[in-house]
Amino acid sequence: MRSRSFLEYRNFLYLKLSLLLMIAAIAAYILHSPAIGGYGGTWLGYVLGTLSAAIVCLLLWLGVRKRSYFGAGTMQGWLSAHVYLGLSLIVLATLHSSFQFGWNVHTLAYVLMMAVILSGFYGLYAYFRFPHLLTENLSEDSFESLLQEISKLDKLARVSALHLPDEIIALTNNAIYNTRIGGTVREQMRSQHLDCPTTLAVKKLHGLSKTLPMAQIKTHRELYTLMLRRETLVARARRDVMLRARLSGWLFVHVPLSLALLAALIAHVTAIFFYW
Ligand code: HEM
Numbered sequence: 001m002r003s004r005s006f007l008e009y010r011n012f013l014y015l016k017l018s019l020l021l022m023i024a025a026i027a028a029y030i031l032h033s034p035a036i037g038g039y040g041g042t043w044l045g046y047v048l049g050t051l052s053a054a055i056v057c058l059l060l061w062l063g064v065r066k067r068s069y070f071g072a073g074t075m076q077g078w079l080s081a082h083v084y085l086g087l088s089l090i091v092l093a094t095l096h097s098s099f100q101f102g103w104n105v106h107t108l109a110y111v112l113m114m115a116v117i118l119s120g121f122y123g124l125y126a127y128f129r130f131p132h133l134l135t136e137n138l139s140e141d142s143f144e145s146l147l148q149e150i151s152k153l154d155k156l157a158r159v160s161a162l163h164l165p166d167e168i169i170a171l172t173n174n175a176i177y178n179t180r181i182g183g184t185v186r187e188q189m190r191s192q193h194l195d196c197p198t199t200l201a202v203k204k205l206h207g208l209s210k211t212l213p214m215a216q217i218k219t220h221r222e223l224y225t226l227m228l229r230r231e232t233l234v235a236r237a238r239r240d241v242m243l244r245a246r247l248s249g250w251l252f253v254h255v256p257l258s259l260a261l262l263a264a265l266i267a268h269v270t271a272i273f274f275y276w
């Protein structure tokens with residue numbers, strides 16, 4: 001799992017570089033005040049626009065760099081640059097546009113860029129928060145070992161249920177065969193399933209204990225304990241799925257939005273030179 005150190009890469013080199021870029025852009029914007037007011041078509045507008053577009057291309061390149069063992073720099077350095085230069089775009093692209101927004105492809109590029117940056121911040125939060133929670137949830141186990149333990153419990157539960165009334169056998173089988181771990185994207189994102197058959201079995205078994213003859217009480221208690229343990233293991237396995245989905249799921253927003261940004265940017269620049 002990634003440590004916090006990439007943010008501190010080379011003594012905050014990229015944070016310093018980004019701050020420098022932002023301060024220089026703000027100073028130039030204040031000093032440079034054309035008679036017609038600031039807009040993307042002044043020399044400063046072109047400089048800031050070109051710089052912003054170059055940074056976007058560099059950030060997009062992370063997707064390629066991530067998948068190749070060769071190439072300049074370490075992944076830590078690339079990610080550090082990605083985060084801080086991504087941040088600087090908020091200032092550079094906003095000053096480039098001179099706060100002139102409307103219902104057009106230029107503003108679409110800007111909105112998409114902001115959405116990518118926002119999703120990036122969520123990703124950063126996920127990278128620091130979820131790996132720690134994943135370890136805490138699994139402790140010494142792995143996802144596979146949880147499933148194996150559930151399967152062992154199921155064998156024992158099936159044997160115990162055989163000595164109990166049909167209603168209990170049905171509840172047990174329902175828990176064993178119909179409990180889902182994972183499933184649809186929505187189910188993966190939530191660790192609690194409201195209609196979980198294992199939870200239902202635990203609840204109903206508890207109530208049914210009073211209706212049983214003395215001879216079946218001991219077996220019922222054994223089955224109840226097995227189902228309680230099953231419920232705990234299922235909850236941990238679901239939590240693992242949820243945390244892993246949240247750790248990587250945001251990239252399904254970040255990456256398509258990045259590609260949409262690239263398309264809007266190409267349209268923006270093409271439109272500018274077409275109407276020039
Ligand atoms: C991340 C990159 C960029 C973003 C988010 C962006 C966004 C914008 C926005 C929102 C505007 C204001 C549009 C309006 O006045 O309604 C604008 C204007 C402009 N942009 Fe960009 N831009 C980017 C890159 C570029 C590049 C690379 C160039 C050209 C080399 C460029 C050239 C211009 C020009 C000439 C204008 C003035 C258009 C006008 O007012 O008629 N931009 N840009």
Ligand code: HEM
Nearest residue numbers: 059060062063083086087113116117120121123124255258
């Ligand atoms: C316009 C701005 C941005 C663009 C175009 C962009 C684009 C990308 C791309 C293409 C990837 C590679 C994903 C993959 O292939 O798996 C990526 C990953 C990532 N981005 Fe961004 N990004 C931007 C801004 C940001 C910002 C501002 C942050 C943080 C504040 C951020 C955080 C991340 C993180 C944490 C990853 C995952 C890296 C990894 O899995 O190793 N991004 N981004």
